[in-house]
Amino acid sequence: MIKMKLYITPGSPYARMARMMVIEKGLQSRVSEQLAQTRVPDSPYYETNPSGRVPYLICEDGLGLEESIAICDYLDSLDGAPLLARPAPQQALAVARLDARAGSLLDGLAVWLRELLRPSDERSQTIIRHEQARAQRLLNAWETDITHPWMSGPFNHAQLRMLCALAFALKIRGFDWTPDRPALSRWFEAMRQRPSFTATEPPSK
Structure with missing residues (x-):
């Protein structure tokens, strides 16, 4: 094959x-x-x-x-037995909102880190400030959103994206999102125990 x-x-x-x-x-x-x-x-x-x-x-x-x-x-x-949960029709809008918000966090963090990795004379401080502020706003919103039942139910797109986003945020030097966000921190600590997550830990630099 x-x-x-x-x-x-x-x-x-x-x-x-x-x-x-x-x-x-x-x-x-x-x-x-x-x-x-x-x-x-x-x-x-x-x-x-x-x-x-x-x-x-x-x-x-x-x-x-x-x-x-x-x-x-x-x-x-591929095996005809999907793992990722799909919402019932009456849940679709609420779930789409969570998935989009997780995507917004991840996308903004990626822009922020990409800017930080540029040579110092090529970095845009405007972009860095903008993405840092965006991340803080979204993380504050997620402190409430993470308690939505969809985020603690069967594994799904929003959980997968959010788990990778929170781990990625910890790679940004000097940025610790965990203080004052106990619900988000508890969720992350529980979800990061998934074997697929531990097996894909990026190399430390």
């Missing part, structure tokens, strides 16, 4: 979501992780994925899939 190829970078929270799903679904024998070289000129990876983003999955039939949730949903569908 031809193995699927999952292109990743070790520190990407987006790639981590897909990597976690591989483990959650027991697909390690069917998916081979490939390190992608991103954000450099003329990377060979761009021949595989023109956007240069991760994660990127080459399916067994050769089709390429981009974007974390699309990849997670595909992996989840």
Whole structure:
């Protein structure tokens, strides 16, 4: 059988979501992780994925899939027994709101860290201040939202995205989101025990 190829970078929270799903679904024998070289000129990876983003999955039939949730949903569908919970129709709007808010947190954190990793003379302090403030607002909102039943029920998209976002936030030097957010901290400590999460811990620098 031809193995699927999952292109990743070790520190990407987006790639981590897909990597976690591989483990959650027991697909390690069917998916081979490939390190992608991103954000450099003329990377060979761009021949595989023109956007240069991760994660990127080459399916067994050769089709390429981009974007974390699309990849997670595909992996989840392969055995006909989906793991990720789907909301009932009457819950759909509330759940979509939570998923979008988790995505907003993760996307903003990614912009913030990307800016911090630039050479000091190329950083935009305006962007850094904006994303730091956005993160604080969203984390404050999540201190309440994390108590929604959807966030403590069967594993789902919002939980997966939020778990990876909170872990990623801790990688930002000097930024500790845990003080004064006890509900969020308790949720994170419980969720981070998932074997798929511990197995995909990025290397420390």
